[in-house]
Amino acid sequence: MITLLRSLNSIFLLATILSFNSHAESGVPTCPAEFEVLERHPGNGSQYGFVKKTLDDLYCTNSFEGKYFKIVYSTEGEAIPFSYANKEVLKKAANVYYHLSRARNYWIKEIKSQYVSELPQTIVRIDITNGYSSTRHFKHAEQEKNENNAWSVPNGQTPENVTEKEKWGKEIWFSPMRKIESKKFMKDSKGQNPIHQSLLLVNDPIIEYNKNALIYQALSFLIVPDITNTALLNLALQRVGTIAVIMSLTEGSKYIDGWFVKKYYYVDTAMIPEIIYHEFSHIAMSDTMKPVHSIPVIEGMADYFAALIAERRDMYEAIKEFSSNKTKKTDNKSLYHPYLEGQWNATSDFTLSLLWKGKTEFERINRERWKKGQQAVGNYDNLVFDAHFLLNESSNISTDLAKSLINVCHKKCLGSRMGIDTLHNVFEKKGLN
Numbered sequence: 176m177i178t179l180l181r182s183l184n185s186i187f188l189l190a191t192i193l194s195f196n197s198h199a200e201s202g203v204p205t206c207p208a209e210f211e212v213l214e215r216h217p218g219n220g221s222q223y224g225f226v227k228k229t230l231d232d233l234y235c236t237n238s239f240e241g242k243y244f245k246i247v248y249s250t251e252g253e254a255i256p257f258s259y260a261n262k263e264v265l266k267k268a269a270n271v272y273y274h275l276s277r278a279r280n281y282w283i284k285e286i287k288s289q290y291v292s293e294l295p296q297t298i299v300r301i302d303i304t305n306g307y308s309s310t311r312h313f314k315h316a317e318q319e320k321n322e323n324n325a326w327s328v329p330n331g332q333t334p335e336n337v338t339e340k341e342k343w344g345k346e347i348w349f350s351p352m353r354k355i356e357s358k359k360f361m362k363d364s365k366g367q368n369p370i371h372q373s374l375l376l377v378n379d380p381i382i383e384y385n386k387n388a389l390i391y392q393a394l395s396f397l398i399v400p401d402i403t404n405t406a407l408l409n410l411a412l413q414r415v416g417t418i419a420v421i422m423s424l425t426e427g428s429k430y431i432d433g434w435f436v437k438k439y440y441y442v443d444t445a446m447i448p449e450i451i452y453h454e455f456s457h458i459a460m461s462d463t464m465k466p467v468h469s470i471p472v473i474e475g476m477a478d479y480f481a482a483l484i485a486e487r488r489d490m491y492e493a494i495k496e497f498s499s500n501k502t503k504k505t506d507n508k509s510l511y512h513p514y515l516e517g518q519w520n521a522t523s524d525f526t527l528s529l530l531w532k533g534k535t536e537f538e539r540i541n542r543e544r545w546k547k548g549q550q551a552v553g554n555y556d557n558l559v560f561d562a563h564f565l566l567n568e569s570s571n572i573s574t575d576l577a578k579s580l581i582n583v584c585h586k587k588c589l590g591s592r593m594g595i596d597t598l599h600n601v602f603e604k605k606g607l608n
């Protein structure tokens with residue numbers, strides 16, 4: 176026992192010395208700590224395990240505060256200490272800290288984002304139910320209650336004339352999980368955050384329903400004729416009504432059973448790695464795309480980088496204990512329709528699949544060129560990243576996103592003609608003309 180303690184002590188000392196050395200430039204010592212975090216099974220995304228990982232860059236305060244992230248409980252100001260009584264909160268704090276660090280590393284090492292490397296410490300709130308107020312930071316609890324969601328908020332401050340002045344930087348908020356019966360959720364859907372709706376999929380498109388949905392419905396029936404007369408569709412119409420069915424059709428037939436198989440809707444956003452990567456990606460692109468509302472382009476861009484960080488082709492798959500979420504697929508086959516531009520489709524995976532199609536096409540062409548000893552046409556991930564400089568939080572898919580990719584390729588692709596032709600092919604294959 177003593178020997179063990181002694182060797183633990185010397186390990187601790189060694190770790191501290193190493194940290195002192197490695198962070199000599201900032202002058203503030205850091206103390207790495209080990210915690211268990213959630214990792215998905217590489218092959219089967221609904222399977223997972225808790226894996227011991229080192230949390231780096233933590234200050235030596237025995238709390239979840241480090242150089243780049245500070246994890247706090249709800250609206251509080253101090254970091255959650257390692258001695259916090261609620262073990263569930265500790266689990267989420269460690270998970271969020273680890274996956275945010277991983278996302279940050281990716282943005283710096285792989286994407287080489289100068290902006291991310293210069294970001295000040297980001298405050299991360301877990302189990303927060305308040306809504307965001309651009310003038311008060313937090314809305315009063317009785318005004319709004321958020322659950323099963325996550326979002327990024329822009330920096331802001333209270334107006335000049337108020338007595339209690341407050342200033343805040345960019346933050347990431349994770350609200351708690353609550354199991355809600357799907358049918359009920361669809362009927363009286365509320366609590367959507369006006370600032371930034373998350374990527375959650377049974378979110379509120381139903382109340383945003385408008386006549387365009389009918390057009391898209393017709394289109395969907397044409398694209399996926401195999402489902403028009405199935406027993407499943409009839410059952411769907413009886414059980415949840417026409418509007419819900421229309422909405423579930425917006426992405427084609429493959430989701431339709433999801434509405435009935437899952438009786439409950441819930442997601443513990445702080446436990447799902449890709450949701451954490453998605454939120455950090457919003458912060459990483461907030462130099463041009465402010466996280467003030469969510470529409471398909473800003474969400475699809477965040478999904479794209481989340482997929483790269485997670486190294487996954489399917490995203491946000493349900494995990495029995497933590498989430499009943501609908502999966503987003505990078506290879507979603509759905510075609511473009513103006514209906515998809517609406518805010519009600521911010522949670523769709525169309526933009527993700529459009530961007531991903533470009534990736535697979537560029538990689539195919541690059542491979543062929545390498546075989547012939549030729550240089551790559553371009554690094555597609557860099558093109559997508561550079562495109563974000565030409566976009567903002569209101570950009571749409573058909574003109575803004577498509578044009579900015581082409582403009583970036585015009586400057587950066589080797590033999591821009593081939594790169595631009597490839598992009599045009601991708602757009603056509605996804606129904607953009």
Ligand SMILES: [Zn+2]
Nearest residue numbers: 373374474477
């Ligand atoms: Zn988002």
